[in-house]
Every structure is written in C-alpha cells, then in structure tokens.
Amino acid sequence: SAVISQKPSRDICQRGTSLTIQCQVDSQVTMMFWYRQQPGQSLTLIATANQGSEATYESGFVIDKFPISRPNLTFSTLTVSNMSPEDSSIYLCSVEDKSGYEQFFGPGTRLTVL
Amino acid sequence: GNSVTQMEGPVTLSEEAFLTINCTYTATGYPSLFWYVQYPGEGLQLLLKATKADDKGSNKGFEATYRKETTSFHLEKGSVQVSDSAVYFCALDSNYQLIWGAGTKLIIKP
Numbered sequence: 001s002a003v004i005s006q007k008p009s010r011d012i013c014q015r016g017t018s019l020t021i022q023c024q025v026d027s028q029v030t031m032m033f034w035y036r037q038q039p040g041q042s043l044t045l046i047a048t049a050n051q052g053s054e055a056t057y058e059s060g061f062v063i064d065k066f067p068i069s070r071p072n073l074t075f076s077t078l079t080v081s082n083m084s085p086e087d088s089s090i091y092l093c094s095v096e097d098k099s100g101y102e103q104f105f106g107p108g109t110r111l112t113v114l
Numbered sequence: 115g116n117s118v119t120q121m122e123g124p125v126t127l128s129e130e131a132f133l134t135i136n137c138t139y140t141a142t143g144y145p146s147l148f149w150y151v152q153y154p155g156e157g158l159q160l161l162l163k164a165t166k167a168d169d170k171g172s173n174k175g176f177e178a179t180y181r182k183e184t185t186s187f188h189l190e191k192g193s194v195q196v197s198d199s200a201v202y203f204c205a206l207d208s209n210y211q212l213i214w215g216a217g218t219k220l221i222i223k224p
Contacts, residue, residue: 033211042203042214043158092158102148103212107157 002027002095004106012112013083020079021109023093028073030096033103034066037090046091049076083113116141116208120215123201127194128223135189135218137178137204146207147171147180147187152217153200161189161202196222 003026013019023032034046046066047055055068069077080087090108097104121136139147149161149171162171167182176191187204199222204215 042216043212044214045211048211094158102160102163104160105150105158 002029002097002104004093004095004104006091006093006106006109008109009107010110010112012114014114015084017083018079018081019083019111020077021091021093021111023076023078023106025074025095030073032070032076033094033096034068034076034078035092035094037092037108039089043092046078080111083111085113087111088113116145116206116213118204118206118213118215120202120204120218122216123219124221125218126221126223129196130193131222133189133191133194133198133220135202135204135220137187137189137215139185139187139204139206139213141185141206141208141213144182147178148205148207148212149176149178149187149189150203150205151200152203158203194220194222196224198222 005024007022032049035043036046037043045058046061047057047068049055049068049070051070051073065081067079090110092105092108094103094105117140119138146165148163150158151161152158162173164171164180167180170179178187178189180187201217201219203217205212
C-alpha cells in the first residue's frame with residue numbers, strides 16, 4: 001500500500017486567487033491522479049500526471065485552469081487558478097499500486113471559494 | 115462508454131439490519147470492480163475488489179460478487195453497525211482509470 005499526504009487539508013480563498021495543493025507519496029509511483037469531488041457528488045478525474053511528461057487532462061479541464069507539476073516520482077502539485085465559487089470542492093490525489101488494480105487516495109483538500 | 119450506476123441514497127437502516135447497495139456497470143471487456151468507502155471526515159479507502167467474473171471480494175463483513183451475466187457488483191453485509199455509516203462508491207477500472215458511481219450515503223441508527 002501507499003501512504004499519501006496532502007497539503008493544505010482545507011482552505012478558504014477569495015475569488016480570483018490561486019491555490020496550490022501538494023501531494024506527497026511515501027514510495028515511488030509512476031502514475032498520479034488528481035480528482036475533484038464536488039459537494040454531494042461523485043469523483044471526477046481532472047488529470048493524470050506521469051513523471052517527466054505533460055499531464056493528461058480529461059474533457060472539461062484545461063491546463064491554464066489546473067496546472068499540474070510532477071517533478072519526481074513521489075510528489076505532485078495541482079494549482080487551482082483564478083478561482084470562483086464553482087471551484088469549491090474536495091480535491092484528491094491518488095496513486096496506482098504496482099499491480100495496476102488498486103488506487104490509494106490522499107485525505108483530500110477541502111477548498112471553499114468565497 | 116463505460117459507466118457505473120449505483121442506488122441513490124441516503125440509505126437509512128437500524129443497527130444489525132441486512133444491507134444491500136446495488137451497483138451495475140456498463141463496460142467493454144472484463145474490468146476490475148471495486149467498492150470504496152469514505153467515512154465522515156476521512157479520505158477514500160478501498161473496501162473490496164474483484165478482478166474477474168464470479169470473484170467475491172470481502173472485507174470487514176462486507177461482500178460483493180462480480181456477476182458478469184447481470185453486470186452487477188452489489189455490496190452486502192449481514193449485520194450493519196453504526197460505525198458503517200459512510201458514503202460507499204462503486205467503481206470499475208477502465209484502462210487504468212477508475213470510473214465512479216455517484217456514491218450512496220449509508221446511515222445506521224442505533
């Protein structure tokens with residue numbers, strides 16, 4: 001299994017500002033995933049981040065709004081740019097285990113945009 | 115495309131009741147199937163999984179059987195506890211990405 005930490009755990013931000021969320025894993029992993037979970041909703045995949053290459057974004061998500069860095073095999077960041085109240089969500093990072101059958105999740109970052 | 119449909123919540127039961135949360139899927143091929151659980155204030159945790167037809171995943175008294183003929187992966191528990199109150203998500207693996215159901219909130223009353 002993998003142990004994943006995220007910072008910050010929660011934040012309250014003003015409209016128009018940006019927030020960078022950090023995700024740290026206790027082991028080296030190839031693929032990291034960023035999800036959004038809006039209040040009362042299921043998870044929506046934002047992008048897949050592989051070390052050494054550009055992140056792959058899902059439909060409806062763009063790099064200008066959600067830039068991702070993946071500088072090494074244990075760390076990634078997601079920035080939520082030019083925030084609006086609609087960006088209020090829980091943001092989760094996850095990693096895939098070596099078998100490819102299971103994902104482990106971080107505790108999430110609860111973002112509120114005023 | 116691939117999709118997962120699970121029963122809407124909230125589901126409210128008394129302690130020691132029998133639980134079923136329905137999950138059906140649409141997929142090409144034979145995906146792996148998962149149940150994840152999100153306890154209040156905590157992150158998502160894998161509850162159980164099944165990787166091929168007729169497999170039964172089990173953990174913490176919960177069970178789910180991969181039924182190819184009915185494309186289902188229903189979650190069951192014989193006697194629920196207050197501590198089982200959480201949101202349960204059914205998911206399938208599609209090309210190493212998870213496709214999620216909407217989640218079912220389970221409330222267990224003492």
